[in-house]
Amino acid sequence: MNAVAADLVERPPTPSRRWTGTRIAGTILVALWALAIAGLALYLVQSWNPELFDRYAGRYWSGLIVTLQLVFLSIILGAVLSIPIAWGRMTKRRIPSALAYAYVYFFRGTPLIAQTFLIYYGLGSFRPQLEAVGLWSFFRDAWNCALFAFTLNTAAYQAEILRGALESVGRGQWEGAASLGLSRLHTLRLIIVPQALIVALRPYGNEIILMIKGSAIVAIITVYDLMGETRRAYSRSFDFQTYLYAALIYLAIVETLRNVIEWIERRLTRHLKR
Amino acid sequence: MDAALTLLSFGPDGWGDDIATGVLVTVGLALATLPFGLVLGFFVALMKQSEEPSMRLAGNIYTTIFRGLPELLTLFLIFYGAQLGLQQITALFGEETTIEINAFAAGMVALGIMFSSYASEVFLAAFRVIPRGQYEGAYAVGLSHTRTMRLVILPQLIRVALPGLGNLWLILLKDTALVSVIGLSDILRQTGVAARVTKEPFLFFGLACLLYLVLAVLSSFVFSAIERWAAKSGGTR
Numbered sequence: 001m002n003a004v005a006a007d008l009v010e011r012p013p014t015p016s017r018r019w020t021g022t023r024i025a026g027t028i029l030v031a032l033w034a035l036a037i038a039g040l041a042l043y044l045v046q047s048w049n050p051e052l053f054d055r056y057a058g059r060y061w062s063g064l065i066v067t068l069q070l071v072f073l074s075i076i077l078g079a080v081l082s083i084p085i086a087w088g089r090m091t092k093r094r095i096p097s098a099l100a101y102a103y104v105y106f107f108r109g110t111p112l113i114a115q116t117f118l119i120y121y122g123l124g125s126f127r128p129q130l131e132a133v134g135l136w137s138f139f140r141d142a143w144n145c146a147l148f149a150f151t152l153n154t155a156a157y158q159a160e161i162l163r164g165a166l167e168s169v170g171r172g173q174w175e176g177a178a179s180l181g182l183s184r185l186h187t188l189r190l191i192i193v194p195q196a197l198i199v200a201l202r203p204y205g206n207e208i209i210l211m212i213k214g215s216a217i218v219a220i221i222t223v224y225d226l227m228g229e230t231r232r233a234y235s236r237s238f239d240f241q242t243y244l245y246a247a248l249i250y251l252a253i254v255e256t257l258r259n260v261i262e263w264i265e266r267r268l269t270r271h272l273k274r
Numbered sequence: 275m276d277a278a279l280t281l282l283s284f285g286p287d288g289w290g291d292d293i294a295t296g297v298l299v300t301v302g303l304a305l306a307t308l309p310f311g312l313v314l315g316f317f318v319a320l321m322k323q324s325e326e327p328s329m330r331l332a333g334n335i336y337t338t339i340f341r342g343l344p345e346l347l348t349l350f351l352i353f354y355g356a357q358l359g360l361q362q363i364t365a366l367f368g369e370e371t372t373i374e375i376n377a378f379a380a381g382m383v384a385l386g387i388m389f390s391s392y393a394s395e396v397f398l399a400a401f402r403v404i405p406r407g408q409y410e411g412a413y414a415v416g417l418s419h420t421r422t423m424r425l426v427i428l429p430q431l432i433r434v435a436l437p438g439l440g441n442l443w444l445i446l447l448k449d450t451a452l453v454s455v456i457g458l459s460d461i462l463r464q465t466g467v468a469a470r471v472t473k474e475p476f477l478f479f480g481l482a483c484l485l486y487l488v489l490a491v492l493s494s495f496v497f498s499a500i501e502r503w504a505a506k507s508g509g510t511r
Contacts, residue, residue, distance in 0.1 A: 026328030029321075033335050109444075109490040110483040111451035114462055118483055121469060122476035216344035220455055227346060240358055243351055247343055254342040 040244065047241055056233045056242070063229030064249065066143075070218065070225060071211045074147055078154035085159035090166070100159070107156035113217045115153055120145040120221045146218040150211065157207050165200035166192060198268055205261035209254055216250075226250070278477055281468070289468040289478070296464030297485055303381055303450045303460065308443065310386040315393025322394060323401050333394070340391040346452050348388060353380040353456050381453035389446050396438035400431045433504045440497040444490055451486070461485050 017023070088100025107115065123130065123139045130136040138144050169192050177187035219228035230246040233239075284290035321333030340348065353375060360373045404427060412422040454463035461482050469478040 020326075022324060022326045022329060026321075026324065026326045026330075026332060029332035030328045030335075033332055106483070106487065110486040111448040111462070113451050113454075114479065114482050114486060117462070117466065118476070118479040121466075122479045125474060125476035213344040216346040217452070219346070227344065230347075231350075234354075240354060243347065243354065247347055247351060250344055250347060251339065251342040255338065258342075 044241055044244060047239070049239070049241075052233075052237060052239060052241075056229070056237075059224075059229045059233065060226065060245065060249070063224055063226040066223065067212065067215050067225040067227075070143070070147060070150065070223075071208065071215050074150035074154055075158075075208055075211060077147075077151040078158050081151060081155035082158035082162055085155060086162040086166070089159060089163045104156045104159060107153050108160070112149070112153050112214050113220070116146060116149040116217060116221060119149045142218070142221045142223045146215075146221060146223050150215065153214075154207060154211055157210075158204070161200050161203040161207065162196075164203070165196035168199045169195045198265075201265050201268065202261065205257070209257055212253060212257070213250070278474070281472055281474060281477065282481070289464075289472070292464050292468065293461065293481065293485070296459060296461040297489075299378075299458060300447070300450050300460040301489065303378060303385070303453060303458070304443075304447050306378075307382050307385045307389060307446060307450075310382065311389030311393060311446070312439075314386060314390035316397055318390055318394035319397030319401060322398050337391045337394055340387050345384075345388055345449050346455065349381065349384040349452055349456060352384045352387075353377070356380065356383075377453060377456045377458040380456060381450070381458055385446060385449055385453070388449065389442060392442050392445070393439065396435050396442065397431065399438070400434040401427075403434045404430055436497075436501050436504055440494075440501075443493060443497070447489055447493065448486065 085100050085103060088096040089104065091097055119139070120142060123145070127136060130139055139148075173191055173195065174187060177191050182190070215225060216227035218225050219231050222228070224232065226246060226249060230242055233242040280287050282288055282290055282293075284294075318333050318336055321329045322337070324330055324333075343351070357373055357375050360375070361371070364371055364373070408426055408430070409422060412426040417425065450460060451462045454460050454466070457463070465478040465482040469475040472478070
């Protein structure tokens with residue numbers, strides 16, 4: 001009965017949206033974007049060059065693989081390295097704490113590109129010493145140096161993420177677990193880490209994205225990652241579309257990753273939704 | 275040790291003066307980019323929190339593109355893209371010239387765009403902190419839209435956004451190192467030249483890292499002073 005009555009109520013018509021100044025400006029801006037994107041697509045279609053594609057598609061693919069390998073490995077190795085550093089940042093002991101602080105400050109305070117140069121070119125100064133310990137063959141290769149630099153760099157950032165996440169879990173959680181008789185290791189594994197990982201997920205995702213974007217600089221130390229292949233293709237063909245294709249690939253990777261992380265976060269926080 | 279000190283000295287045998295100009299270029303580039311990036315970022319944030327869906331869409335496209343591209347690639351796209359674009363425009367007027375874009379200008383535009391896309395997120399978060407009542411109160415006493423923004427919202431907004439903007443400034447300072455790749459004589463390029471000539475790469479690249487570190491420490495002092503000043507002039511929350 002009520003439902004029927006509700007249907008019969010005469011509602012006022014929804015007010016038509018007026019063409020305010022903001023709406024006009026917004027429409028113009030969206031139109032400009034659409035025009036720019038359409039122009040870009042048109043340019044790419046018009047200047048489509050099968051010969052160029054045949055020559056460089058495979059190289060772009062191998063460059064992409066190099067980029068992804070470099071980022072994946074450095075993230076994993078950095079995660080391992082970040083655990084002792086995060087411990088150092090949280091401990092009350094003076095010496096480990098100071099060392100961890102200095103490490104994190106150095107790697108977060110200087111540009112990744114300068115760190116990479118320091119390792120790739122700078123370690124050349126120590127060639128005799130490195131040869132003596134048999135590490136020279138490792139540091140002679142640009143890819144290894146890039147991996148080493150990226151691992152050290154991301155470890156500093158990941159240590160801070162880990163520390164922030166672990167500290168975000170309240171003291172009461174530790175105390176409650178202790179009163180139930182759980183050991184410290186058990187508390188950490190069963191109670192603290194699962195809660196901390198939810199907090200850490202988004203920063204970790206951002207760190208992966210930052211690494212993918214940052215990894216483009218290895219092109220400068222002659223590693224042929226996606227950016228390196230792009231630079232090579234441009235210097236040979238002088239065709240600007242080489243850069244545009246690289247931009248599209250990077251954009252696609254970053255956007256996919258961002259959406260995947262958002263999806264995972266939604267899944268993991270289902271129980272927190274109200 | 276003495277040899278290293280000679281190399282770093284300001285005299286005719288030393289690289290001190292070259293590297294000092296590099297420091298000035300780095301700081302100059304970052305300082306020149308900052309206002310441009312801040313203003314652009316503020317307007318993008320305004321677009322993204324607009325009630326008009328098309329405005330929001332336009333703002334979101336901007337941040338999606340420029341936060342998704344690697345910094346180095348954005349720099350190249352602008353550096354080479356602007357060169358090619360300007361050449362085609364001059365070709366339309368019948369003049370065939372090769373145009374060299376100034377590395378400082380290209381770097382400023384590229385860094386400014388990247389800075390603004392991150393700054394817009396910081397501003398957007400700050401906008402969300404400011405309660406609706408502030409707008410309503412301002413309208414109730416008869417302030418216009420722009421005056422509300424300028425006199426009531428902006429002073430509070432900046433205070434909330436300061437820590438986030440401080441982080442972005444440090445990122446900006448580090449990203450200026452990328453502009454050395456397109457030939458700007460900043461810290462990294464000057465030390466790189468010195469390293470190649472003297473064959474002392476570890477010394478000079480180590481110095482470069484140290485200089486960036488010093489700049490970061492100095493800016494964190496400045497920022498905490500600004501934050502103290504802002505906290506003093508604002509009410510407690």
